[in-house]
Amino acid sequence: MTGAPTPLGEALHARGLRLTPQRQRVLEAVRALGHGTPEEVLAHLRAAGGTPAVDASTVYRALALLEELGLVARTGLDRRADSFHPVEHGGHLHLVCDGCGSVAEAPADAAGELAAELRRRTGFSADVAHLALRGRCAACRRDEPGDGPGDGPRDDPEHHPREGRP
Amino acid sequence: MTGAPTPLGEALHARGLRLTPQRQRVLEAVRALGHGTPEEVLAHLRAAGGTPAVDASTVYRALALLEELGLVARTGLDRRADSFHPVEHGGHLHLVCDGCGSVAEAPADAAGELAAELRRRTGFSADVAHLALRGRCAACRRDEPGDGPGDGPRDDPEHHPREGRP
DNA sequence: TTCAATGCAAAGAATTTGCATACAT
DNA sequence: ATGTATGCAAATTCTTTGCATTGAA
Numbered sequence: 001m002t003g004a005p006t007p008l009g010e011a012l013h014a015r016g017l018r019l020t021p022q023r024q025r026v027l028e029a030v031r032a033l034g035h036g037t038p039e040e041v042l043a044h045l046r047a048a049g050g051t052p053a054v055d056a057s058t059v060y061r062a063l064a065l066l067e068e069l070g071l072v073a074r075t076g077l078d079r080r081a082d083s084f085h086p087v088e089h090g091g092h093l094h095l096v097c098d099g100c101g102s103v104a105e106a107p108a109d110a111a112g113e114l115a116a117e118l119r120r121r122t123g124f125s126a127d128v129a130h131l132a133l134r135g136r137c138a139a140c141r142r143d144e145p146g147d148g149p150g151d152g153p154r155d156d157p158e159h160h161p162r163e164g165r166p
Numbered sequence: 167m168t169g170a171p172t173p174l175g176e177a178l179h180a181r182g183l184r185l186t187p188q189r190q191r192v193l194e195a196v197r198a199l200g201h202g203t204p205e206e207v208l209a210h211l212r213a214a215g216g217t218p219a220v221d222a223s224t225v226y227r228a229l230a231l232l233e234e235l236g237l238v239a240r241t242g243l244d245r246r247a248d249s250f251h252p253v254e255h256g257g258h259l260h261l262v263c264d265g266c267g268s269v270a271e272a273p274a275d276a277a278g279e280l281a282a283e284l285r286r287r288t289g290f291s292a293d294v295a296h297l298a299l300r301g302r303c304a305a306c307r308r309d310e311p312g313d314g315p316g317d318g319p320r321d322d323p324e325h326h327p328r329e330g331r332p
Numbered sequence: 333t334t335c336a337a338t339g340c341a342a343a344g345a346a347t348t349t350g351c352a353t354a355c356a357t
Numbered sequence: 358a359t360g361t362a363t364g365c366a367a368a369t370t371c372t373t374t375g376c377a378t379t380g381a382a
Contacts, residue, residue: 018336018381039371055339060372076242076298081371095290106288114280115301122272123304124261131299132242138289184356184361205346221364226347228362247346338379348369356361 011069022054026062030072035085035094035103037078038063073130077103090129099140177235188220192228196238201251203244204229239296243269256295265306
C-alpha cells in the first residue's frame, strides 16, 4: 500500500501536491452536478453541509487545479461564468438553449467528424469532447415560430422547466 | 425622405427607439474590430478619439441592444467576457487556441452539417453561424507534442504572435 | 517537522443601476 | 415639447490575492 488509490490522489501525488478533503469535495460536487459554475459548486457544497466547509477562494483554486490535472474540463456553458464538468462525463455535446436555459446532451460522434475535418483542413485540433453549442431547443422553437423582431435571441429566461439549471 | 436609411436606423425606428451617434459608433467599432469584448470596444472607441466620447455603461447598453436588434451576435470567444461581432461577419467558425490565444476562422459548412444532423436527431437548432470552438492551433500542437502532466491545457499565454487578440 | 493548502478579509475587475441632464424626434 | 439615451458615480457581483494558521505527508 503506497497510498494513492484514487485518480485525484495519484495526480496530486505525482506533482508533490496534497490530497485534501476540500479538493475531494470540490471534485465530488462537480461530479454530482454534472456541470456547474464555481458559484454553483460552492452553493452545492454549502447546501450539502458536509465537513469541512469549503471557502469560495478554495473552490476557485481547486477548480483551476483540477482542470490543470485534467480531471475536470471548462466550457462556456453559462454566458456569465465558466462551467466545469468531470472529464469522465466527456464525449458528448452540451446543447444550451438560449430560450429557456436548459442544457441537453447529444452524442459527440457528429462533432467528431467536424473536428476531424477541421484538423485535416486547418491543423486546428478542436476540443469537441466538451463542446457547448448555443441555440434553441425544440420546445422553445415551437413556442416562437419565428415572429417578432428579426429572429435573434429573445429575452425570456424561464420557459420550460426541464433539465439543467439556468 | 422619411429618415431611416441604415439597417441600424431602421431597426431602431421600427421600435420607436432613437438613432444616436453613440450607438452608431459602437456598431462601427464592432465592425472595425471584427469581434471584441465590451472592454475592447470601449478601448477602440477611446483610441479612435472620435466624437462624441462613449461611456462604458453606454457601450454595455448599446451592445445589448444591438444584439436584441439582431445586428451583432454574442459568442464565448474570450474565456473571461462575451465577445460581440457583426452578423454580416457570420457564417464561419471561430477557432480559439487555448495555447496562444489566437483566433482563426474556418468556413461554416462543416458545422452546418453537424447542425443539420443535430436538428434532425434532437430538434435542437444550434447557432453555428457564430460558433466558437476551443482547442489548439497547429503551431501550438507542434510545440507541445503531448509531454508533461496529462495532456490538459497548459498555462502559457503568449506563444505565437499570430492573428487575433488574446 | 516541513511546506503546501486553507480561511479570512481586503483588493480588483467587470458589469449594472439610479438619476439629473441632454438631445433625437 | 416629449420622452428616450447618455454620462456620471455609486452599487453589485464575481474572482483573485496576501498572509497567518492549519494540516497532510
